[in-house]
Amino acid sequence: MGSKTPEHESHTNGNDPSGSINAHGTGGEPRGAHLSRDGDGSLGDGDGGEDADGDDKARGAEVSLNPQSTSASTKKKRKKSKKKASSGKQSSPPRVPLDQIFSTGQFPSGEIQEYESVVENTARTTAEEDRYQSRRHIHDDKFLSDYRKAAEIHRQVRKFTQESARPGSTLTDIAVNIEDGVRALLDNEGLEPGSALVSGMGFPTGLSLNNCVAHYTPNPGQKEIVLKSTDVMKVDFGVHINGWIVDSAFTMSWDPTYDNLLAAVKDATNTGIKNAGVDVRISDISAAIQEAMESYEVEIGGKTFAVKAVRNISGHNIKQYRIHGGKSIPFVKNKDQTKMEEGEVFAIETFGTTGNGYLVDGPGVYGYGRDPHAPKRIVSPLASARSLNKTINDNFGSLVFCRRYLDRLGIPIGRYLAGMNNLASQGIVEVYPPLMDINGSYSAQFEHTILLGETSKEVISRGDDY
Numbered sequence: 076m077g078s079k080t081p082e083h084e085s086h087t088n089g090n091d092p093s094g095s096i097n098a099h100g101t102g103g104e105p106r107g108a109h110l111s112r113d114g115d116g117s118l119g120d121g122d123g124g125e126d127a128d129g130d131d132k133a134r135g136a137e138v139s140l141n142p143q144s145t146s147a148s149t150k151k152k153r154k155k156s157k158k159k160a161s162s163g164k165q166s167s168p169p170r171v172p173l174d175q176i177f178s179t180g181q182f183p184s185g186e187i188q189e190y191e192s193v194v195e196n197t198a199r200t201t202a203e204e205d206r207y208q209s210r211r212h213i214h215d216d217k218f219l220s221d222y223r224k225a226a227e228i229h230r231q232v233r234k235f236t237q238e239s240a241r242p243g244s245t246l247t248d249i250a251v252n253i254e255d256g257v258r259a260l261l262d263n264e265g266l267e268p269g270s271a272l273v274s275g276m277g278f279p280t281g282l283s284l285n286n287c288v289a290h291y292t293p294n295p296g297q298k299e300i301v302l303k304s305t306d307v308m309k310v311d312f313g314v315h316i317n318g319w320i321v322d323s324a325f326t327m328s329w330d331p332t333y334d335n336l337l338a339a340v341k342d343a344t345n346t347g348i349k350n351a352g353v354d355v356r357i358s359d360i361s362a363a364i365q366e367a368m369e370s371y372e373v374e375i376g377g378k379t380f381a382v383k384a385v386r387n388i389s390g391h392n393i394k395q396y397r398i399h400g401g402k403s404i405p406f407v408k409n410k411d412q413t414k415m416e417e418g419e420v421f422a423i424e425t426f427g428t429t430g431n432g433y434l435v436d437g438p439g440v441y442g443y444g445r446d447p448h449a450p451k452r453i454v455s456p457l458a459s460a461r462s463l464n465k466t467i468n469d470n471f472g473s474l475v476f477c478r479r480y481l482d483r484l485g486i487p488i489g490r491y492l493a494g495m496n497n498l499a500s501q502g503i504v505e506v507y508p509p510l511m512d513i514n515g516s517y518s519a520q521f522e523h524t525i526l527l528g529e530t531s532k533e534v535i536s537r538g539d540d541y
């Protein structure tokens with residue numbers, strides 16, 4: 076899940092959205108920006124105008140996740156090989172609890188990366204005592220074991236999504252399949268009060284298409300969206316155990332036109348991961364990400380577009396039960412001297428687009444998140460606000476949730492909407508909208524969660540898919 080850059084800015088170019096970003100400070104606008112501006116008005120077939128004729132063509136089409144090795148991954152997927160004994164015995168769709176598959180309680184580790192040599196290792200940014208508190212959990216075996224388990228669940232569930240989601244699928248089916256898989260593998264349906272706080276979905280499953288860059292999830296009662304062969308779909312979901320969230324995302328497309336877009340964003344995210352480390356400045360990571368991202372072009376319908384890094388959404392650190400821990404990692408150049416610290420957990424994600432690279436709020440609602448600093452008990456004359464507040468405390472705490480998650484608890488929208496509006500107006504609950512680039516544009520996302528250890532980092536959600 077991306078972290079929206081706080082905005083108090085107008086939509087004029089060059090204004091610094093966060094007070095720390097300086098995308099236009101030196102070197103003018105990103106390379107090739109004029110190309111995408113040229114294309115703004117002419118890419119009309121991106122969202123909605125398409126009829127069903129792409130459907131047959133796409134039925135046998137292979138999903139593109141690894142654009143740089145398309146043929147190799149195509150062969151692999153057809154075989155359904157069981158190359159890793161450790162992850163065998165999972166059903167399809169995945170429903171076997173992970174504890175049954177890994178009966179020793181040892182879960183596979185992510186990718187361990189040694190730190191790049193840090194140029195400068197001067198004064199620590201935080202008091203020693205705070206640093207001790209923040210890194211204490213990384214020496215806790217249970218913390219690491221739970222985190223690895225959540226990551227393995229993410230890998231097993233997304234594998235099924237990559238095999239099963241295709242043009243003709245509905246977004247609700249894709250989302251529900253992901254969520255049913257996660258809850259089955261956690262062996263926790265999350266229906267009893269308190270149980271979804273023990274483990275469950277980390278946030279609403281994001282299935283964002285084309286110029287919807289992030290934060291779309293299907294809502295109950297809404298017109299169903301059917302996936303088309305020309306769609307570019309970002310799949311972003313989280314698995315949490317004890318409030319520690321694995322936040323990881325990938326992009327699927329069924330048309331090789333978008334391979335370079337996907338390759339650009341995958342490269343940018345891996346560049347961010349490679350550069351991340353203890354005492355590394357955020358500004359240095361951002362600069363490396365932008366450079367990688369904007370070295371790519373994509374040709375769509377005979378027109379060439381430079382891939383642009385999205386300016387007003389960021390990677391972020393993760394705290395317990397808090398998907399956005401307060402630090403942001405933009406994908407564009409900035410002057411943020413904040414450093415990453417030992418013991419921190421980061422979601423390193425990037426978004427690239429053929430559009431403006433600037434997101435505006437779309438229609439509808441993605442989800443809701445309770446302010447972690449709001450008092451647990453609230454005073455409201457509205458009974459529905461008080462009862463909703465209790466439901467949120469019992470089931471989500473400060474985890475972001477969506478209307479479908481309330482729906483499955485047997486709480487229909489008519490019973491909570493007035494209360495939700497009341498909590499939102501008091502600032503107790505934040506409402507998250509979908510985030511859109513311009514019509515006709517396409518965007519991609521890749522994201523991993525990393526743990527910053529003493530001498531190395533663990534890319535905990537790394538798989539052989541991305």
Ligand SMILES: [Co+2]
Binds near residue numbers: 076322
């Ligand atoms: Co995220």
